[in-house]
Amino acid sequence: MRVLVTGGAGYIGSHTVLQLLAAGHDVLIADDFSNAKPSVIDRLEELAGRPIKVHRIDLTDEAATAALFAAEDIDAVIHFAGFKAVGESVAKPLSYYQNNLDTTFSVLKAMDAHGVRRFVFSSSATVYGENPVLERTEDMPTYATSPYGWTKVMVEQVLRDLAVADDSWRIALLRYFNPVGAHASGRIGEDPSGLPNNLMPFVSQVAVGRRAKLAVFGDDYDTADGTGVRDYIHVEDLAAGHLAALEKIGEVDDALSVWNLGSGEPVSVLQVVTAFARASGRDIPYEVVPRRPGDVAAYWADPSKANRELGWRATRGIDDMCADTWRWQSQNPDGYPDA
Ligand code: WQD
Numbered sequence: 400m401r402v403l404v405t406g407g408a409g410y411i412g413s414h415t416v417l418q419l420l421a422a423g424h425d426v427l428i429a430d431d432f433s434n435a436k437p438s439v440i441d442r443l444e445e446l447a448g449r450p451i452k453v454h455r456i457d458l459t460d461e462a463a464t465a466a467l468f469a470a471e472d473i474d475a476v477i478h479f480a481g482f483k484a485v486g487e488s489v490a491k492p493l494s495y496y497q498n499n500l501d502t503t504f505s506v507l508k509a510m511d512a513h514g515v516r517r518f519v520f521s522s523s524a525t526v527y528g529e530n531p532v533l534e535r536t537e538d539m540p541t542y543a544t545s546p547y548g549w550t551k552v553m554v555e556q557v558l559r560d561l562a563v564a565d566d567s568w569r570i571a572l573l574r575y576f577n578p579v580g581a582h583a584s585g586r587i588g589e590d591p592s593g594l595p596n597n598l599m600p601f602v603s604q605v606a607v608g609r610r611a612k613l614a615v616f617g618d619d620y621d622t623a624d625g626t627g628v629r630d631y632i633h634v635e636d637l638a639a640g641h642l643a644a645l646e647k648i649g650e651v652d653d654a655l656s657v658w659n660l661g662s663g664e665p666v667s668v669l670q671v672v673t674a675f676a677r678a679s680g681r682d683i684p685y686e687v688v689p690r691r692p693g694d695v696a697a698y699w700a701d702p703s704k705a706n707r708e709l710g711w712r713a714t715r716g717i718d719d720m721c722a723d724t725w726r727w728q729s730q731n732p733d734g735y736p737d738a
Contacts, residue, residue: 400645401475402424402427406479411638414635427452477645478521492546503554519648524577524698566654576631585731588731627695631720661702678718
């Protein structure tokens with residue numbers, strides 16, 4: 400299939416592009432490069448051993464998006480494009496709502512006009528809010544605790560209503576837990592701009608000497624070691640889940656499907672720190688500080704629906720995640736080249 404990957408220069412998008420190409424699909428990347436460097440494309444072409452077509456485009460521009468679909472033959476869309484920093488979304492709600500909703504509306508309307516019906520949406524476990532049942536299942540109610548999370552809840556609702564209105568759509572909502580890790584080559588990986596919001600890239604930057612120490616946001620949670628517990632999933636497993644979902648929605652009669660993409664393995668902050676020190680051979684200095692507002696103690700995926708229906712499961716554990724992250728970080732201490 401010819402797959403349009405929006406946000407394909409981003410962390411998860413770039414890893415998914417490589418797997419789509421390896422599986423024999425043709426790929427178009429659409430990205431505004433607001434949160435990715437053009438040098439990612441050079442690395443992708445190096446690893447793929449072939450040129451990759453890229454459209455530098457603002458997908459909030461409906462006319463430009465329509466023109467893209469008129470110019471290109473597209474069979475399916477995997478939609479990663481969107482702003483994704485929880486804290487930033489609290490400070491800039493209008494920017495988050497406009498960007499994350501308008502990009503989606505532009506793409507869906509262009510797809511509709513061109514009869515393109517396969518749509519895989521990058522959703523998030525954040526849509527489960529603060530459910531007292533820590534192991535999340537797809538039937539749980541959705542709500543959010545940040546504007547970023549609400550954009551995911553809202554787009555899911557738009558897609559549900561679209562599927563009811565026109566059952567020719569084939570939509571997958573993929574709810575990611577905590578994506579970490581990097582391609583085994585060490586040539587692509589997570590490269591947050593500025594201070595990393597998330598745990599793994601921060602730990603990785605401490606290990607490589609870019610940060611002095613990690614702040615552990617609270618060790619007084621009701622968890623085994625008192626620190627926050629999450630479901631980390633290797634980005635390569637996550638990418639494989641997208642390919643499985645893309646294939647599956649071509650076979651099902653349902654206009655919309657929902658799958659958790661997680662490992663199902665709860666891991667604490669201190670367990671990540673210990674695993675990373677083991678993988679890197681570096682000491683990871685840390686200081687326990689007060690909890691981060693909005694954090695919950697613990698949650699993880701019940702991935703059994705995806706395991707069963709997609710024939711997919713996460714295969715890499717926390718040691719692989721740390722080893723692959725370290726290879727990327729140690730080979731690219733300052734991330735991707737600017738040029
Ligand atoms: C993980 C654990 C922190 C940083 C977020 C988004 C979610 C999804 C994934 C997009 C928590 C602790 C973290 C640090 C720390 N993003 N931590 N020191 O918050 O589970 O999920 O990213 O879809 O929507 O909410 O990920 O990596 O920020 O935190 O102690 O410097 O690490 O308290 O327990 P989180 P995270």
